[in-house]
Amino acid sequence: MELWLILAGMALVTFALRAAFLLLPPGVELPALFRRALRYVPAAVLTAIWAPEVLVQNEQLPAGAVAIAVAWRWRTTFATIIAGLLALHLFAWLI
Amino acid sequence: MLLGIIPFGVITGVAMVASGIPPLVAMLMSIFVFAGASMVASAQLLASSAPALLIVLTTLVINLRFMMYSASLRLHFADAPLGRRLAVAYLTADNVYGLMLARFSEHPGDPGKFDYFLGAGLLVWFAWQAAVLAGVLIGAGVPAAWRLEFAAPLAFVAMTIPLLRDRAMVAAALAAALVIAFSSNMPLKLNILLAAATGIAVGLAMERKKWNSG
Numbered sequence: 001m002e003l004w005l006i007l008a009g010m011a012l013v014t015f016a017l018r019a020a021f022l023l024l025p026p027g028v029e030l031p032a033l034f035r036r037a038l039r040y041v042p043a044a045v046l047t048a049i050w051a052p053e054v055l056v057q058n059e060q061l062p063a064g065a066v067a068i069a070v071a072w073r074w075r076t077t078f079a080t081i082i083a084g085l086l087a088l089h090l091f092a093w094l095i
Numbered sequence: 096m097l098l099g100i101i102p103f104g105v106i107t108g109v110a111m112v113a114s115g116i117p118p119l120v121a122m123l124m125s126i127f128v129f130a131g132a133s134m135v136a137s138a139q140l141l142a143s144s145a146p147a148l149l150i151v152l153t154t155l156v157i158n159l160r161f162m163m164y165s166a167s168l169r170l171h172f173a174d175a176p177l178g179r180r181l182a183v184a185y186l187t188a189d190n191v192y193g194l195m196l197a198r199f200s201e202h203p204g205d206p207g208k209f210d211y212f213l214g215a216g217l218l219v220w221f222a223w224q225a226a227v228l229a230g231v232l233i234g235a236g237v238p239a240a241w242r243l244e245f246a247a248p249l250a251f252v253a254m255t256i257p258l259l260r261d262r263a264m265v266a267a268a269l270a271a272a273l274v275i276a277f278s279s280n281m282p283l284k285l286n287i288l289l290a291a292a293t294g295i296a297v298g299l300a301m302e303r304k305k306w307n308s309g
Contacts, residue, residue, distance in 0.1 A: 002147050003120055009151035010137060011127035014158045019184035021165040026173050030166065036302065037295050038163040042189075043264050044271040044294025045160050046255040048287045049132055051272040052279060053248035060245070067249050071256035077099020077190070080253035081246050088245050 059091035100131075100190060100219060101226045103250040106243050107131045108230020114138035118231045125227040129188070129220070133157040135247050136287075149285075156288050164192045171199055171208055179209055186216030188223070189254050267298030 021030075054064030067084030074080075111121040111134060124134060133154040140150045164187050172183050194215055199208065237243050259265045271294030278286035 003116065003141075006137065006141070006147045006150050007120065007124050007127065009147065010124070010133065010154045013151055013155045014128050014130050014133065014161065015184065017155070017158050017161040018165055018187045019181065020162050021169040022172060022180040022184050023177075024169070033299075035166060037299055038166055040264065040267040040295040040298035041163045041291070042160040043255060043258045043268045044291045044298065045157060045287070046132075046251045046258075047268040047271040047294065048275045048290035049136070049157065050248035050251035050255065051275045051290075053245065054252070055272065055276045063245070064248070064252065067252045068256060071253045075253075075257050077250055077253035078102070080256075081099065081102050081249045084249035084252070085242070085245060088242060092242075 059088055059095050062091045063088035099250065099253060100188075100223050102243075102246050103131055104223045104226025105230040105233070106246045107134050108227040109233060109235075109237055110135045110138045110230075110244065110247070111227075112231050112234040114142035116141065118234075121231050122224075122228060125224060128154070129185070129223070130154075130158050130161070131223070132247075132251065153287065156291055159291070160189070161187055167196070168192070171195075172212075175209060183209070183212055183216075186212070186220060188216070188219055191216050191219050193254075193257075263298045263301035266301040267294040270294045270297035 050064075054060055054067075063084050066087035067080050070083040071080040108121065108125070111124065112118060116124070116138060124137075128134060136153055136157055137150050140153060165184060168183055168187065172180055175183070191212070195212055198211060199205070205211070255268060259268055271290040274290040274293045275286055278289060281289070
C-alpha cells in the first residue's frame with residue numbers, strides 16, 4: 001500500500017514540475033531572481049547526486065576523475081560511462 | 096544520445112528490483128514517473144525503509160531541474176494547444192531538453208518545433224522503457240563484481256560537465272560537491288537539499304560579482 005502511495009506521489013510531483021511553466025497563462029511573468037536561480041538547479045542538483053558516489057577514498061575517486069575528463073573532452077554519455085567503468089576496474093586492480 | 100540512456104536505464108531497472116520493488120510496480124514507476132535519477136534514489140531510500148514522505152520530497156529536489164526546463168520550453172511552446180503542452184511536459188528528459196535547446200537556438204523560427212520534440216521525446220521514451228524493462232528482467236542476474244551500479248553516477252557526470260560553461264556554473268557545482276562531501280552523515284539524503292540550495296546561492300553570488308566587476 002505504501003509503495004503505491006510513493007509511486008503516486010513521485011508521479012504527481014514529477015509531472016507538476018515538468019508542466020509548471022508550460023501551464024502558466026501566456027501573460028504571466030516570473031520574478032527575475034527566480035528565473036536566474038533556476039539556471040543553477042541542474043548543475044547543483046546533478047552534482048549533489050553523483051558527488052557522494054565519486055568522492056570516496058578508493059578507486060571510485062580516480063575513476064570519477066577519468067569520467068570527468070572524458071565527459072569534458074567528448075561530451076557523450078556513453079563514452080563517459082564506459083571509460084568510468086573501465087577505470088573503476090583498472091584502479092581497483094591497481095590499488 | 097540513445098547509447099547513453101540505455102546503460103542508465105538498465106541499471107535503474109536493476110536498482111529498483113534489487114531494492115525489493117516488485118517488477119510490475121517498477122515498470123509502472125518507470126512509465127508514470129519517467130525520471131531515472133529520482134527512481135534510483137527512491138530505490139536506495141526504500142531499501143533503507145525511509146518514510147514515504149521523505150522519498151517524495153527527495154524526488155521533488157532531484158527533479159527540480161525539470162521546472163527549469165519547463166521555464167525554458169515555455170518560450171517555445173507557450174502558445175501551443177494544451178494537449179501539446181502536456182505532451183511536451185511528460186516527455187521532458189535531460190537529454191531531450193539538451194537536444195532541443197541546441198536545435199532551437201540554431202533554428203529559432205522553426206514551425207516544426209513540436210514535431211521535432213515529439214519525435215526525439217518518443218524515441219528516448221521507448222529506448223528508456225526498453226532499457227528499464229531489460230534491467231528489471233535481468234534483476235539480480237548481473238554479477239555484483241561488474242559494479243554496474245557505478246554507471247548511475249557516471250551518467251550524471253556526463254550530464255553535468257557540459258553545463259559548466261561559465262564560472263558561476265562551475266562555482267555552483269563545486270559548492271554542491273563540497274557540501275555533499277562534508278554532510279554525508281546527515282540522515283536520508285536531506286543533504287541533497289542542502290547541497291542544491293548552497294550551489295544555487297553560490298552560483299547567483301558569483302554571477303552578481305561578475306556584473307559588479309565588469
